[in-house]
Amino acid sequence: MKNYLVGAAFLASTILGGAAFAGPTIVAGPGADPTCFAPWSPDIKYMQWPAKTGPFKIALVNGFVGNTWRIQMVKTAKAYAEDPAIKDKIAEFKVVSTGTDAPAQLGAIEDFINQGYDAIVTIAVSPDGFDRVIKLADKNDVVLVPFDNVLDTDAVMQVNEDQLAMGRTWAEFVLKELAAAGKTSGKLLEVRGLAGNSVDRDRSLGIHEVLDASGGAWEVVQVVGNWDDGTAQKVTADAIAVNGQFDGIMAQGGTTGVVQALMDAGHPMVPIAGESENGFRKLVAAHSADGLKGISIGQSPGLVAIAMKAAISALEGNPMPQLISVPLPIADYNQLQDGANYWSDLPDNFFTVNEFPPCGVNVSGPAIMAQSEANTN
């Protein structure tokens, strides 16, 4: 107890004094395994933690649970923890889902730090507010790795796909298809994701950046689909009922539902940019000749595996980029191939992009979602 207080005293005084405290040191690049852990940009800094010997205790602190993506992510994490390549490096792997409750998520992270876990990977429920757990993680040399919904800070190592680039690519594709059809202005539908987190914000920023730069008179109708097929279908149907016809659509998620709403309303098939749901890819493959020219870019649930791998690499003492960029898995209507990047004989509701061969993450979407609950454990 006294030790703890002395530690706390040291920590408090160093923070207040603005001096350096325990945690990663900033080092010069390049980092370990750059094909897998690609730095976000050339000027990204590199972090190095004191090397520890494994096997390590790792925890996954998930927030919201209850959509297919999160379930696929959790299953991927559990399957990857059993992968022969890293199984021996993990002593214990624990998963909790706290719901969209910031104090509960912060509490869970702090609890795992108290329990002596070596690394914690997490999908943050809010891009802000983690100052306290970052301090505590640094003090205890715990590697905290936010991925997917990342934090607005450069004090921790993070793993993500470039959401701004994803938004830009979506908008560029739709504009390109519209230009090919001779349209340089018109009405677009933007289906947004879960309000209030960084992924939704950045994707939308990317979309609007490209639209604004194009100089065309684009009228954008925004609806909130929460990255969910049912919600997206409903709000798309409402938007069509209110606004009539759209020239193009950009949907952050729930894209199968968006297309379903188009078909139900008898809306003509238009260029569409969306996520990587199997159902969306199936529909694009079937209807691209009718005008449903689609691009599908996925936020892969397999990001969790890369975050886990990065955490282990950091624990082994390798220099790591502070922000790790995982390449966008892109497929447009010309590139879709049944059995390769979509599966016409499998259900709609799983995410087609899951594996990252350069990182040795080979857990495929159909494989993981086809397994029953009993088999994954």
Add this chain to the structure above:
Amino acid sequence: MIGRWLAGNRGFAVAIALFAVLFVTYNLMHTRGFSTAVLVQNANESVAIGFVAMAQTVPVLMGGLDLSVGAVMTLSACIASVMVNGTMGEIVFGAFVTLLAGTSFGFMNGLLVVYGRIQAIIATLATGAIAIGLALLIRPEPGGDVDGDLGWALTNTVWDFADTYGLAQGGEAAWLQPFINIPVPLILQFGIACLVWLPIKRTVTGMTIYAIGSAEGAAFVSGLPINRAKILAYTLSGFFASCGGLYLAIQTSSGNADMVQAGAYTLNSIAAVVLGGTALLGGSGGVIASLVGALILRVISFYFRILDIDPLLQPLIEGLVLLAAVSFGAGRTFSIRNRLELFR
């Protein structure tokens, strides 16, 4: 004496016992159980839900319901994320404005229910949406700049608090030593609960809140100040909810107009009220009891971090444990003499 208290507060007593068992077992199983670090962590995680549960209790005591508590907490957190920084004077002023905003919001709920004659559920459902709308206006994107020292001081032990602000010789003063390991959030939470609720409960208006829940007609013909009590109940609800929001903003040094989180807190507040032994029909229970109910709710989820439970089964198990706990609290139905009592 104890026997009489038990007879009158059966639900509360069950809640305390249940919490004690769950919490001690959790600490026994935890690798660093019974340490200050674990207690501080547990306390921090429980403050916001504790305050929101307290906020929900007061309207429930008179047979009402406040569906805006989570939203008022969120609104207050967003206000605090803008206001609570700068000099010590500015911080205190910001905290005051935050609490005043939440309290006024509760007062407005009370006016709507009493003079607008709108049913509480519908009135607070609507005002909850208004609160979220205002929160989004204030903070369209998550963020904020709450004073970091304040955050560190209030989310740690008394020693850290004294050390941060150089009080009591930086926490080394002899008189402070018995208290240094107590988490500040616990003091804040139980302090506000006792200092605000216990005195109010003993006033005529306070007792009228219970009387309305027991039998509103009887309370009316007895000449009790019904309207005043109802307005007070919703005002207190707003006050407690804004305490939760203020703490949430300080804890996360930011604000986030998160609608889903607001909804989850409102629902959990009702669960905490029931777990604490307060009757949903009103008339019996109390604010401190709901605080214990909120702690039970939290401690159940603590177990998922030390046990190996499939993550996809966790919500199911949490629900089952909750149902069992509530059923256990309703055990009195087996011991009543007259079945008519059930219809009270």
